[in-house]
Amino acid sequence: MNAIVPLSTESDWTFELLQQYEREIARIAEDFKLDTYPNQIEIISSEQMMDAYASSAMPISYHHWSFGKQFLSVQNSYRRGHMGLAYEIVFNSNPCIAYLMEENTLTMQALVIAHASYGHNSFFKNNYMFRTWTDAGSIIDYMLFARKFIADCEQRHGVDAVEKILDACHALMFHGVDRYKRPYPISMHEEKRRQMEREAQLQQQVNELWSTIPVAADRGDGQAELRFPDEPQENILYFLEKNAPLLEPWQREIIRIVRKISQYLYPQRQTKVMNEGWACFWHSHILHQMYNEGLVNDGFMLEFLQYHTAVVHQPPFNSPHYSGINPYTLGYSMMQDLKRVCDAPTQEDRQWFPDIAGTPWLETLDFAMRDFKDESFILQFLSPRLIRELKLFSVVDDEEQDHLEVTAIHDEWGYQSIRESLSANYDLGNLEPYIQVYNVNVRGNRALTLRHDMHNGRPLEKENAEEVVRHLHQLWGFDVVLESVADDQVKSSIVHSELSADQH
């Protein structure tokens, strides 16, 4: 048998070496049946990395001051040494674009290729959230369309007018997702054509809604008042795009663009733990496999392990470095744990995971990656053993109590409860306030009412909410009321009306 020579023994990378590493990693990934988009790996400088930061890793985006601000603040902290830059950024598109920093050592480049171009990439391609909500094939085209459209609008209507609309849309960006309807991807030309059509039609519809011709049988026999919309709508941007009375067609199109982008980024917010866990799991596996095959030497491995442990380190709650649960740690540990349950289940595992204990791990992990999001993944797969390892405990912070109370720790009575609480913490309803369009006073002053369902009695942060309502008012054009509701009772409300606006 031939002694296998390591691919390299130095820490500086060259393009030839990167290609060799990439080839080996691709081969191993294929052995492990990772299904990926083609890869486009781009080496960039730190300044370009900051650029990428500023536009949420989108390779193309429209112009907006907030991206400039983002860039300045990243640049500022980077220059002063307050933060390091990420080693890579990966964007969910087909081909899958990964940016690698030129400063990285060879080991690091190999790690991030495995992590981003095979780990994240296969997650993007196969996880059901991404498959439902995003179309990796057309996003770059769409962004191109969006950028051009917005640039045209700036030419025609002025930078300030466009900026105003974008500001308002960005404030409502997280409320521009339809959670139950699947979006259909289309190409740029198709998009362009449809946009023309929409422009003409949309205005007509809106006019109909606000037609001043009186409708017969108006408020007759004491029946419950009809609401518009009939059902509360959670996609506020969509509602505004279709129904705001005073917007110009191009303004509606801009709302739509922001909405589409928001929708594209939506799965990322719900799969952070899984996505990172999956990528860490695979970079670790792939590089270990390379080591086992003798392709990399001990020095490489030591360097890798150092990075790896830093990434998946979870400081305890009483450490000054603690800032919440590290999604990398949680995700990676859960993936590893899942493999353990498959390979070497204990009695406890058989009890908790009768379906998967002892099954082939590759298939089980693949299944777990495909059909879950953070919330359901944790609810399904967080094992007692991992709870013990991380020493998780849950604390209830109830406004009405003077003390915080520890409600569960890592013991027999606590496992299920901790699992449920942790899962709930990744429920979007818990992370972001749940706000819906509730009613429009169609016959009267056209006031728009939104309702915030107070989840566990949690209120809105007032200052922010008031500003967002001001933005809402700008899009809607008439009075806006935001009510916070708990137990079917309005607890508090924020009103922005024409009159009060004039007074200021």
Added chain:
Amino acid sequence: MTFLIDRRSNPKKKSAVNRQRFLRRYRAQIKESVAENLRGRTITADGQGEKISIPARDTRQPVFRHGQGGKITHVVPGNEEFTRGDKIARPKGAGGGGGPGQASDQGEGLDEFVFQINQQEFLDALFDDMELPNLTKRQLSGLEEFKRVKGGFASDGAPSNLSVVRSMRSATMRRIALGAGKRTELRELEQQLQALEDSPENREQRHDIESRMQVLRDRLGRIPFIDEVDIRYHRHVKEPIPHSKAVMFCLMDVSGSMDQKTKDLAKRFYILLYLFLSRNYDKTEVVFIRHHTSAKEVDEDEFFHSRETGGTVVSSALDLMKSVIEARYSPKEWNIYGAQASDGDNWPDDASRSTHAITELLPLCQYYAYVEITQAGDKPLWLTYSPLREQWPETFSMQHITGPGDIYPVFHELFRKQSA
């Protein structure tokens, strides 16, 4: 399938537009910050960028988020001491202590958004809505710089100037031209061959045709895809760049009545003027003239730091300025600016001579600014110069400065953009 791309050489300023958008949006705040910085700025520190801080409140992007209150269940790692049912005192201050850091994830706790702008942006903010009052002269002088502009194509040149499109085009042309006759013949033979029946008596003829076709094909194949003669290079020609030049005369009274504080104020004014001029002109020279009873041309250090005593004769400085202009700075070539700072004292007998001297100077100058640094009311020199404001509204102006805070506003006033 993987592509490995080196993007490092891509243009770096991808977010430059976004940066400009940001600066544009907060122009008012940035100008305020720049003016603020100017007050504390040490005079020698030009050429540097500037640190700008604007209230973080203004730059915040609001979104709906949860506030304090309600019932939250945190799940936290690293339990060492707690068991179920333990009560923990609620941590004071920073939103929930051990809880997930939701209180501020965008650095909103900071009061100021601080960032760096470069020299150019600093000057833009500083001199926004100011302009030079008179048209500038642009001159082609002997010491020219050249810029390279595209000047068509050439058949020789450096490999880096290779024009691929042109080269390929002429290669295509050559291939078509050289092959045309052979291809025509080939087509004809092809037709002949088709017309000829494949029978034994035709065999020889067919063979002739086929071998001829083969010869033609070989010849066609031998026409090179690209040849030396096809190669075209971009040609560049040098074009001289016209330069605009300005000279700035700093005139200062250094008599006993001018103390160091007053000189510092004057210095700040000169610095502003210098920055402003060098922004507008390709080349700016400075001439320092100091005077008491007699005037002398000095270097910068001496200008600001040495001290003299004695009386004040302003006309001496004006005369010197005129002779320097005559000797070195022809008004045809140079844009001439005069800036005079003084505490306003002048020898009473000198008034008429000064008036005479300055009226001779003003036609030569683009602009002449006089600043009087004084706490008291109008001084002799102010009174001497006053009538000039009416006679030379285009080129002459004068202002009072009482303290450091005045300098920028006064400067702003002097060079305010005139509405056409």
